[in-house]
Amino acid sequence: MAKYKRYDYSQNVLVPVSLEEQLMPGTLEFAIHTLIETRMDLSVFDDKYNNDEAGRSAYDPKVLLKIVLLAYSRGLISSRKIEQACGENIVFMALACGQQPDHSTIAAFVSSMQDQILALFRDVLLICEEQKLLGGTFFALDGCKLPSNASKEWSGRLSDLKNKQARLEKKVQGLLKKQIEADHNQGVDQAEQPKRERQIKKLQHQADRIEKWLNANGPRTGGGGREVQSNITDNESAKMHTAHGAIQGYNGQALVDKKHQVIVHAEAFGCGQDHGHVEPMLEGTKKNLQAIGHCQDCLEGKTLTADANYHSHDNIEKCIEEGLDAYIPDLKFRSRDKRFATKKRQPSQKDKPFRLADFKHDPTRDEYICPRGRRLTLSVKKFTRDRVIYRRYVADLATCRHCRLKPRCLRRKNAKRKTIDVPIGVTEDNYSKAMSHKVDSPKGRRIYPQRIAIVEPVFANIRIHKLLNRFTLRGKNKVNIQWMLYCMVHNLGKIARYAPG
Missing domain, CATH: 3.30.420.10 (Ribonuclease H-like superfamily/Ribonuclease H)
Incomplete structure (x- = not known):
């Protein structure tokens, strides 16, 4: 019969651990510990704490900063994960000197560093x-x-958000109507009633949330004063x-x-x-x-x-x-570089949106032909956007309405017909021209x-x-x-x- 070494989980083991010895020279944790202790000025945090005469002692910002930096270096961004590491990982225990700050303390420390982060950097x-x-x-x-x-689902211009609110209200009214009908017809569809009530409550909450946000916020403007998409969850973020x-x-x-x-x-x-x-x-x-x-x-x-x-x-x-x-x-510098002239392009995906190159130009009639063979006629002869001169061509409304290639052609959901803007030149800009020549030069190609x-x-x-x-x-x-x-x-x-x- 085979013999194995005996083990017993009920036995007690006393292991002497030196926290400082866990921070090995040459490691990132050692660098973080040494630099924060000896080289970085964390007195910038002192004004945040008003506990000189009253209140309990706070966690030292040095300890909190050490464990946060080490956690980020190891892909731990959640404050709960960092809290867990301080109780299970010996290196985190060493940096924290055996202290175990909870996740709320760690999260509050990180999110309130606005006035100190630049000095630390x-x-x-x-x-x-x-x-x-x-x-x-x-x-x-x-x-x-x-x-x-x-969530990008809560993004849109003010008109989009108002339409979303109206759709939610309409769904709520429809569900309420079904609820009333079910109440009149006892025993009919009664099993769906609790589910319907939860759905009504959820949709009404979403509609109220949009309404509250619209009452408190105006349109968000971008470059040139044009309205850009807002976001109800975080209006400083952007859809990219x-x-x-x-x-x-x-x-x-x-x-x-x-x-x-x-x-x-x-x-x-x-x-x-x-x-x-x-x-x-x-x-x-x-x-x-x-x-x-x-x-x-x-x-x-x-x-x-x-x-x-x-x-x-x-x-x-x-x-x-x-x-x-x-x-x-500029965007066309590769097309002017002879080194890329023979570079093979990757084959386009089957359902990839159409590009300008997919539309063929008919110079005799000055029209563009779409991938399905329909024509786009000249709409605007010349207009300028961002110092680029364009010519605009549009398709017939009836042509695009029932086209089977519409999902690949129209990028916006509410778009009704295809419009293409063809660049035909640039406005006189000595800076851009000089930069293009500079990048195209042998020195520019090298740098x-x-x-x-x-x-x-x-x-x-x-x-x-x-x-x-x-x-x-x-x-x-x-x-x-x-x-x-x-x-x-x-x-x-x-x-x-x-x-x-």
């Missing part, structure tokens, strides 16, 4: 500067769109289109130094369009660099790269004002591609290794805290890996 940036991790001569800017704690579909969330921007991919400035915006974020990101970068000892004109003569989403007259002008050697291509190797690995680290796949808070200020904490974790990882000693 700059402390870490200063350490990066002292450890010679910043090159300070070459930067790359990009954004990362992430969903937040808000990504490669994986539409999301309701925020656009986390990061400006990254080339030498060791240290994030110099980070900020979250409730807008999916990147071109509006260049100025605030450059201003934030200047202030951060000045705060760690750089001169007033710290960006002058430095190189900046950003993708085509940032290309605009105002952004190029801002870069010139700052004295930056910027490389921001601009470096952008990908600088900034994209940063987002890969935060999203894949640190597992940030969504923001869990609501409101721009709170989401910005979460985004900057993750960027701090990224920078702390660089210190732990590259800094001497």
Whole structure:
């Protein structure tokens, strides 16, 4: 008969554990512990606590910040998961010195750091500067769109939300009518009554919620004063289109130094369009660099790269004002590059929405022919939008009404016929022309591609290794805290890996 070593779960074991020895030199947790204890100024939190003479002692912000940063580095973003780790994981126990703050304390600490987060970020940036991790001569800017704690189903312009409320009210009235009919016909459909009552209550609550929000809020405006979609759950978030579909969330921007991919400035915006974020990101970068000892004109003569989403007259002008050697291509720069002339395109998916290239132009009649063979006639000969000159063609209303390709052709649900805007030129803009020539030059072709190797690995680290796949808070200020904490974790990882000693 086989023999096995005996075990007994009822036996007692006394294990001496030194908390400090659990923080091994060379690890991220050791770097977090050492830097927060010796290098970072957390006195910025003192004014938050009014318990000098009365009230119980609060958890030390150093302890809370340590466990939050380590948790974010390991993909633990939920305050309940962090609380659990402090009771089960020896490294978290060591950082917390055996204390076990509950999830409400952790959540309140993170969401209330609005006045302290920038100072903490700059402390870490200063350490990066002292450890010679910043090159300070070459930067790359990009954004990362992430969903937040808000539902895209509760998004829309004010007219859309009013229509949604009306539809909900109509459903409630229909269910009430069925309820009355069931009451008159005893024994008929009585089994559905409790379910119907719950549904009525739920729909009425949703309708009341929309009405309350509409009474308290006006239209939300975007660039150019045009109305953009609001959101009842979090009106500072935005509906954004990504490669994986539409999301309701925020656009986390990061400006990254080339030498060791240290994030110099980070900020979250409730807008999916990147071109509006260049100025605030450059201003934030200047202030951060000045705060760690750089001169007033710290960006002058430095190189900046950003993708085509940032290309605009105002952004190029801002870069010139700052004295930056910027490389921001326009949307057609690849089509002018001979290296991409023979590049094979991926075959289009079967149900992919139609693009402008799918519509054939008939030059003899100046009309466009749709994939089903119907014609779109000239509607507007010339109009300008964002410094691009367009010509508009529209289809006949009756043609589109019963077309079987309508789902692939009309992007908006309430659209009744196809409209295409064909770019025919650009307005005179010396800044954009000069930038296009600059990016197309041999020097530009050599410098601009470096952008990908600088900034994209940063987002890969935060999203894949640190597992940030969504923001869990609501409101721009709170989401910005979460985004900057993750960027701090990224920078702390660089210190732990590259800094001497």
